[in-house]
Amino acid sequence: MIRIVGFAGLALFAATSAFAQQSPVLTGKDAFGDWKADRPGVRRLIKPGDLQKPYLTKSASNSTGVADRPEGSAPVLPPGFSAELIASGLPNPRVVRVAPNGDLFVADSNEDRVLVYRLAGNSAKPAQEAKYAHYLNQPYGIAFYPPGDKPQWVYVANTDSVVRFAYHDGDLKASDDPEVIVSGIPTGGHGTRDIAFSPDGKTLYVSVGSETNVAEGMAAKPDGGIDAWARSMPLGAAWDSEEGRADVLAFDPDGKNRRVVATGLRNCSGMTVQPGTGALWCVVNERDGLGDNVPFDYATTVRDGAFYGWPWYYIGANEDPRHAGARPDLAGKATVPDVVIQAHSAPLNIAFYDGDSFPPDYHGDAFVALHGSWNRGQRTGYKVVRLRFKDGKPTGEYEDFATGFVLSDDEVWGRPVGVTVAKDGALILTEDANGTIWRISYKG
Template structure:
């Protein structure tokens, strides 16, 4: 049963807070699709359903014909809301945004979001004691598709807001409570910005000594690039590690590391095709990213993934995927790398396009959610039938990922051709609710518990 509640006012950009209970047929523990059964499409999505995919479950390359099938994004139909688990509530936190992407919560509780197509960073000030926006301001504008955000130094009193743009890491002066930048942007570091994947997410180590920057590949699988000679490989790997990116891909398909001032650039991890979401796990030094894997190997290959980013780790791109599985487009090219590939922690249905991750350490949700993570799946294009377009929950046990993930927020797909929402990022609000940005209709959704 679904009951509508009152729509509460508007602010600036129609910051609606229409709320609805979203009861669903599944309980928190009902329904599992393990192994090959986990490969499906949007019709099987249902809040509460668990999936688990392991490396041994993968089909052979080109078991199905690769297809380009982009979704048509339409306006949200009247009366339609996302679906979530029974007992949770869903409401709009903000509407009318221009391509909202990464969400970060400032130490004082202000909500920052990048509106990438509009080239700006927006900030919401919450009404005291509530999760309702009372103000909305443009913190900074005229930026080159801003994406990642990070406050520095980590802790209660940051001095800067760092912004990842396509070709640069910038920082603005910031003190707690600022709604607008009080000074011009300073260029911290230059990044490869000449085409290809453009998202640049950011994260700081807990001690603030290291800035991590995710840089996606320029091409699908180093398409058309001249393969390096043995001498070039030796030079590259001596500097940047085993499996280092080459040619036009240099410093791409990597997680880079810098000092906070942009000095001492180094490659922290390699072979990560497009790490669009980068987060430090709370209460530790585990760096995590969610990764868009390669295209054109079939509907069910290879899985996208979420993983711990291990120092000096190599994740296979472009030569291998999910362990020692060779990409047929590079078959036999680098046999020396086959036993050096780090296998990711959680495998998603291929072409789900994970973009954002957040760890849940708050108290509002039921106790079994604490220590788990949420991931936003933006949705497929290189697949015959839709997958993704939802938010899932990653299960952890004793601090370790189990490899299972659960449908948490679904309902954005209308049919095989049309969708009305594309989740991008997730963040835990000051009160413990979950904020979800989606750039199809320019909305930030809020999921809370219990429903009242």
């Protein structure tokens, strides 16, 4: 186990503390900085109206070089917080979810398995580690059913299906083969499938990302024409190779009664239900190829019947020039997301803080893991940010919480993916560059 405050010791911790106390809110173009401006306490408020015109900058190809994690390094955190290493060297740790008894279930996607970590008390030291299930197909989302303290099933979202395993409190290994609940999910392209249950347990939500960046392989018109399609399908539904994609779907817990909740969500790669309100939230990776700052990524409530723009529009009524004039019937009908995030940050997961071990003002806020994108000349993302809420509603402001994963313009050691709140109130974080899992706690 490694216990570290900050990235390079107490000196940087003190500097971070001083900066956090005096950091102003960055707005407009001032909020469009790169990784060099990132540090805990930096606050940004980006509004849909701050969106630049497409092609103001060239579309960059800036793939990430992954370096070994420097010895002794850890996420840089706000004053009073510390990071402890739970595990490292895993092939592909992605979504992490917490069982009611406190066990951590981790989707090790490229290894087609789900792992379990049982920590020793309020620490990062695993008392037990186990392979819960294997021979899956790029597992990602994990959910316990029914919601509450006594789930009977663990649901796992493969890239092509949703399966479930019978579960008893404290199980470290699946007792039987998986039962297929949802089959026939489109594969390829954006392959991450997240899942969540409504608070009453009556609805299983499943996110399905697009096949392509901006529907490049989709026919210009569906069979029978656009007017007929629009009359018979949900608002903004895509067709051809993108049919049933860029959507959030809903099912009964047994997989029956498939229905579309919302469309036009290019890649809703992380979903969660907001405590108190019961609202479904997702974080979305928007499209590439329009320049460094276009369009914004976002976090949003998923509203029943809503269309969020992809592939024809983005962030409201902004028409994608690659589909100019293709869907005038959808002009002005795209829902504006609740919180916009700097373009090409690549948000992958979201978790609301409902614990009681962080300072009180964290309660009700949300943490979002930003994986970072190849499509930006000046690298951004590669951090965890905190979305600020007031009375259960987002203010639009977000704040750097865990940074320090970028080593230079060319290399990073960490790419955050999964965030969740542990039973003891700590924040659990996964990153898939060096395959680490972290426990972030607050001591004051």
